[in-house]
Amino acid sequence: MAAGSAAAALLLCRAVFDPAMASEGSLPGRLFLITGPSGVGKGTLVTALLARHPQIWLSISATTRAPRSGEVEGQHYFFRERSQFEADVAAGGLLEWAEFAGNCYGTPRAPVEAQLAAGRPVLLEIELEGARQVRRSFPQGFQIFLKPPSFAELERRIRGRGTDREEAIVRRLERARIELAAADEFDAVLVNADLDEALKQLEQLMGLV
Ligand code: ADP
Ligand code: 5GP
Numbered sequence: 001m002a003a004g005s006a007a008a009a010l011l012l013c014r015a016v017f018d019p020a021m022a023s024e025g026s027l028p029g030r031l032f033l034i035t036g037p038s039g040v041g042k043g044t045l046v047t048a049l050l051a052r053h054p055q056i057w058l059s060i061s062a063t064t065r066a067p068r069s070g071e072v073e074g075q076h077y078f079f080r081e082r083s084q085f086e087a088d089v090a091a092g093g094l095l096e097w098a099e100f101a102g103n104c105y106g107t108p109r110a111p112v113e114a115q116l117a118a119g120r121p122v123l124l125e126i127e128l129e130g131a132r133q134v135r136r137s138f139p140q141g142f143q144i145f146l147k148p149p150s151f152a153e154l155e156r157r158i159r160g161r162g163t164d165r166e167e168a169i170v171r172r173l174e175r176a177r178i179e180l181a182a183a184d185e186f187d188a189v190l191v192n193a194d195l196d197e198a199l200k201q202l203e204q205l206m207g208l209v
Contacts, residue, residue: 029116031138032056032206033124035131036146037176038101039158041192045146046125048199053208057115059124062088065103068163078108096126096133101171105130121206128179131186144205145186149193151176 036042050056062078064085073079080088085104088094097106107124115122124134131143148154154176158169183189188205192198203209 029119030121031112031116031124031134031141032121033126033131033134033141033143034146034202035126035128035143035179035186036192037148037154037179038127038172039154039161039176040146040148041157041195041198042125042146044195045192045198045202046123048195049123049202052199052203055121057120057122059107059112059122061105061107061126062094062097063103063105065105095137096130098127098129098133100127100129101168101175107134127175128182135185142188142206143186144202145183145189146198147180147183147189147191149191151180 034042034046046058050058060074060076060078062080062085064080064082065077067073067077067079071077071079082104085097085106088106088108089097093109094106095109095112097104099105105127107126107130112122112124124130126134134141135143148157155173158164158172164172190198190201190205200209
């Protein structure tokens with residue numbers, strides 16, 4: 001990859017992750033967060049990242065969404081009834097949570113804190129409202145916004161994935177416009193045009209290469 005194209009992929013970066021600045025108070029681990037509209041390629045990119053850097057611990061979220069074909073309990077999500085989810089919220093068991101396209105999603109608190117305490121890099125892959133909550137509770141975390149090369153390409157990817165019904169696709173695209181407008185809040189904005197290039201940029205942002 002030419003240096004020029006690498007620079008072009010990284011649309012905006014206020015800071016590259018600085019390990020010296022990153023410990024969360026008494027917790028020695030580092031907290032990274034990746035967000036961006038549904039269908040932009042967060043899951044794809046994170047899977048590729050973890051394959052190359054297995055030391056990173058990915059938080060598994062709780063959700064009230066029904067499992068998609070092939071999704072496994074405890075691996076992709078902890079699938080919960082709404083009443084169970086609400087009980088978790090009431091008990092303070094979630095680090096953050098938000099409603100997205102008609103379903104609730106949240107990050108179980110205890111495993112994140114345990115992994116950070118053990119000194120592992122922790123990665124959250126969550127939507128905008130959750131990212132904002134995490135920014136308040138972990139201001140030294142490093143937050144990356146993943147952007148599509150265009151809105152038309154985002155729609156092609158959501159539809160091409162083939163996992164959502166038309167109604168869900170419409171809700172996700174509506175939500176995507178709101179999320180894209182918030183990109184400037186993040187420590188870095190990365191365009192996922194070419195996947196390999198985006199992966200290299202992500203590794204650089206996270207101080208992994
Ligand atoms: P998200 O987790 O953000 O909802 P996914 O990882 O499920 O998105 O990706 C949505 C679709 O886009 C998938 O079919 C995936 O294979 C495809 N995709 C991801 N990254 C790229 C890319 N750089 N170029 C083309 N297609 C991509
Ligand atoms: P999906 O239904 O496509 O798996 O996820 C929908 C959206 O919910 C995605 O933007 C994803 O990043 C987000 N999400 C997944 N887990 C969490 C979570 O724990 N908290 C929040 N706030 N969002 C999440």
